[in-house]
Amino acid sequence: MFKYLRKHPASARIFFTGRKLFTFFLVVVFFTLLTVLYADPAMGQEKPVRLEDSLVKKTVQIAPNMEPVIPHPLQDKEVRKKLAALEKKFGKKPNILIFLMDDVGYGDPGCYGGGQAVGAPSPNMDKLGEEGLILTSAYAQPTCSPTRATILTGRLPMRTGILRPALPGEKGGLDTEITMAQLLSKAGYVTQGVGKWHVGEDVGSQPQNKGFDDFYGFLNCSNEYTAWRDPSFYPEVATDPARTKAVESLPNNLYLVHGVKGKKIENLVEVTIPICKKLDQMWTDYSVKFIRKMAKSDKPFLLYHCTRGCHYDNYPSEEFEGKSPARYPYKDVFCELDQHLGTLVKTLKETGQLENTLIIVTSDNGPEMETWWDSGFTPFRGAKGSTWEGGMRVPCIVYWKGMIKPGRKSDGLFDLSDIFNTSLSLAGAMNLIPKDRYIDSIDQTSFLLSDEGQSNRKAVFYWLMETFSGVRVAEYKMMLAATYPTGDTWNKGGLSGNITIFRYAKMFNLYLDPKEEHDFFIRKLTIASFLQQAQNWHMETFKKYPSNVKNESL
Numbered sequence: 001m002f003k004y005l006r007k008h009p010a011s012a013r014i015f016f017t018g019r020k021l022f023t024f025f026l027v028v029v030f031f032t033l034l035t036v037l038y039a040d041p042a043m044g045q046e047k048p049v050r051l052e053d054s055l056v057k058k059t060v061q062i063a064p065n066m067e068p069v070i071p072h073p074l075q076d077k078e079v080r081k082k083l084a085a086l087e088k089k090f091g092k093k094p095n096i097l098i099f100l101m102d103d104v105g106y107g108d109p110g111c112y113g114g115g116q117a118v119g120a121p122s123p124n125m126d127k128l129g130e131e132g133l134i135l136t137s138a139y140a141q142p143t144c145s146p147t148r149a150t151i152l153t154g155r156l157p158m159r160t161g162i163l164r165p166a167l168p169g170e171k172g173g174l175d176t177e178i179t180m181a182q183l184l185s186k187a188g189y190v191t192q193g194v195g196k197w198h199v200g201e202d203v204g205s206q207p208q209n210k211g212f213d214d215f216y217g218f219l220n221c222s223n224e225y226t227a228w229r230d231p232s233f234y235p236e237v238a239t240d241p242a243r244t245k246a247v248e249s250l251p252n253n254l255y256l257v258h259g260v261k262g263k264k265i266e267n268l269v270e271v272t273i274p275i276c277k278k279l280d281q282m283w284t285d286y287s288v289k290f291i292r293k294m295a296k297s298d299k300p301f302l303l304y305h306c307t308r309g310c311h312y313d314n315y316p317s318e319e320f321e322g323k324s325p326a327r328y329p330y331k332d333v334f335c336e337l338d339q340h341l342g343t344l345v346k347t348l349k350e351t352g353q354l355e356n357t358l359i360i361v362t363s364d365n366g367p368e369m370e371t372w373w374d375s376g377f378t379p380f381r382g383a384k385g386s387t388w389e390g391g392m393r394v395p396c397i398v399y400w401k402g403m404i405k406p407g408r409k410s411d412g413l414f415d416l417s418d419i420f421n422t423s424l425s426l427a428g429a430m431n432l433i434p435k436d437r438y439i440d441s442i443d444q445t446s447f448l449l450s451d452e453g454q455s456n457r458k459a460v461f462y463w464l465m466e467t468f469s470g471v472r473v474a475e476y477k478m479m480l481a482a483t484y485p486t487g488d489t490w491n492k493g494g495l496s497g498n499i500t501i502f503r504y505a506k507m508f509n510l511y512l513d514p515k516e517e518h519d520f521f522i523r524k525l526t527i528a529s530f531l532q533q534a535q536n537w538h539m540e541t542f543k544k545y546p547s548n549v550k551n552e553s554l
């Protein structure tokens with residue numbers, strides 16, 4: 001063969017080139033096999049981060065009037081370094097945007113299993129979730145006014161006395177409370193409130209008198225402005241001019257209002273059904289103007305943006321009416337809110353403020369099932385008005401470009417009261433927190449911002465108005481009282497349910513039984529002891545710092 005190759009040089013070149021290629025191929029195959037055989041089987045896959053066991057973790061009390069925390073010194077140090085670098089870059093403290101939806105269920109956003117699957121795509125929420133942090137154990141209060149007061153004051157309803165939704169013209173509210181807006185204002189923040197207020201209509205409780213430099217929205221809740229005007233729901237009033245006039249004469253503020261700090265609130269336009277359809281767009285436009293204005297400011301801002309949707313009755317704008325895959329009003333409005341959120345985020349990006357803004361997207365309680373079909377969805381038991389998971393466990397997306405590791409999910413406990421201390425911590429204003437009252441909020445800054453952050457919260461407490469209902473620690477939930485259907489309606493034990501106090505406690509493992517169907521209290525008495533310790537601590541706080549509500553059980 002070699003004699004032949006010597007006589008035919010062209011064939012020789014082909015032969016030796018082929019042999020080199022074949023040898024190279026064998027080497028590649030050999031090293032590929034080595035890689036497959038000896039490589040880490042998890043290589044290229046994101047390893048799940050296991051939560052620390054908060055059931056056994058010890059807590060530290062940082063102040064006599066504040067909730068004890070689970071300390072995480074390493075993640076605290078990591079986050080302080082990140083925040084210092086950010087402040088050096090922007091020359092000011094970070095902005096805070098709270099996007100608070102109304103009656104949106106845990107199962108509504110796509111990143112929580114809803115979205116397209118339930119006939120209402122939410123691409124903007126999903127994008128924030130994919131690029132930020134999805135909290136799977138975030139808790140509101142059972143109804144809207146208590147949650148809003150809790151966010152603004154860092155205090156549970158049993159302390160503020162705001163136990164249920166405020167009624168039109170009702171006295172009381174936040175008049176004796178100190179709000180996040182007041183403290184952030186002292187810390188040099190510009191504070192803007194937009195949308196639904198619903199924590200007091202009297203002068204002392206109005207937003208411009210509780211720390212907001214400016215407020216544009218309405219003072220009560222959506223249905224009080226529109227339900228009696230709609231002949232489909234309220235024909236006995238809407239079709240009777242005399243009754244309509246009588247309702248209009250009640251002590252209601254039926255207007256979109258504008259409030260400026262230090263000035264009397266101004267009525268702008270009466271909220272009719274046609275106006276109601278436009279409100280969320282009007283409020284988004286107002287917030288967009290505020291964001292653009294603040295791009296030129298050397299001060300950070302708090303933007304507390306509260307939607308009208310998805311509270312019943314839902315009246316989608318012309319642009320969205322019948323446009324969701326489901327074609328139902330609630331779903332149309334939910335899609336509309338998703339677009340408004342996207343507009344706010346886009347404006348932050350266009351004005352160069354996105355990287356210096358913490359964004360929290362959440363809901364004030366679970367879906368109001370008494371208004372089904374005009375309501376949201378939760379995969380859990382119960383609904384708005386209950387302390388079953390469906391009433392209080394809400395979606396909560398936390399986004400901060402460059403500060404929160406994209407794609408994070410955590411089941412660490414987070415109470416919406418924690419927004420209070422977390423915001424003040426970011427502002428460097430923890431020293432402004434009042435010492436004459438108990439603060440239920442916990443600073444969760446390091447939990448939210450650390451790449452593998454663990455929650456600083458040990459327990460979540462459940463209250464049904466003035467009735468203590470239960471406590472959650474780790475995956476365990478112990479309940480002492482709950483709402484059950486009354487029998488005169490098909491409801492799921494929400495607003496129109498009866499409160500039942502159990503003779504024996506019930507206990508659920510929310511990992512095994514998220515629908516709370518299998519009580520195993522009697523089988524898990526040892527675990528119950530841990531929850532009892534948390535409950536006892538909680539009740540003791542009311543002795544030194546009495547509630548604004550008279551309750552013989554405390």
